[in-house]
Amino acid sequence: MTRHALSGTRVSVFAAGLLMCFGAFQALFAYLSSVSAAQDPYKSRIVKATDVLAGPPDPSMTREKFTTVLLELLDLAAAITPDQPYGQEIRSRIDVAKDLIKKDSIFNDKARQYLSFAYRMMTNGKKYESPKDLEEFVTPAELQEKTHRYMKGLVASTLQSLEAGDRGQTARLLLEMVLMTMTPVTG
Numbered sequence: 001m002t003r004h005a006l007s008g009t010r011v012s013v014f015a016a017g018l019l020m021c022f023g024a025f026q027a028l029f030a031y032l033s034s035v036s037a038a039q040d041p042y043k044s045r046i047v048k049a050t051d052v053l054a055g056p057p058d059p060s061m062t063r064e065k066f067t068t069v070l071l072e073l074l075d076l077a078a079a080i081t082p083d084q085p086y087g088q089e090i091r092s093r094i095d096v097a098k099d100l101i102k103k104d105s106i107f108n109d110k111a112r113q114y115l116s117f118a119y120r121m122m123t124n125g126k127k128y129e130s131p132k133d134l135e136e137f138v139t140p141a142e143l144q145e146k147t148h149r150y151m152k153g154l155v156a157s158t159l160q161s162l163e164a165g166d167r168g169q170t171a172r173l174l175l176e177m178v179l180m181t182m183t184p185v186t187g
Helices: 002-054 063-080 087-103 109-122 140-163 167-182
Strands: none
Touching: 002 063, 002 140, 002 167, 063 087, 063 167, 087 109, 109 167, 140 167
């Protein structure tokens, strides 16, 4: 009888262990689902906003619509920027730049300076530089094609870093898209 009671205790302990493992797996699954759901709104917003930059040309595009797209990318960059290091300061600089863009235009030099400094804080001091590939072109159509190809690559990299959970990289790439759009091309 003692042996039977002892094996019953083992079964109870084993069953309790299984229930705990099952509970842990459920909690992990719920967490992963919530992380995925939390990133999904960012993903859909990024896809929608970057469609203007990486998608086919839209003949109905106006300056106001384009400005709205860049402001959305800045909103996303600010929202995704991790708190450490300099997160609050980066968001503050992005907010100032957004206000300057709203009051003036996307080519506001002060706004670009604020965003450039935010970029430097994101990259441990590295300055934003226009892609070298875009400096060599013969015709405006060639520049447009090169820019479109480069932007598509940036969008793909942004979505990959978002799915990988790298918020810092995602925010940096979003800010890079805006800076690339605001920075005059010299060729």
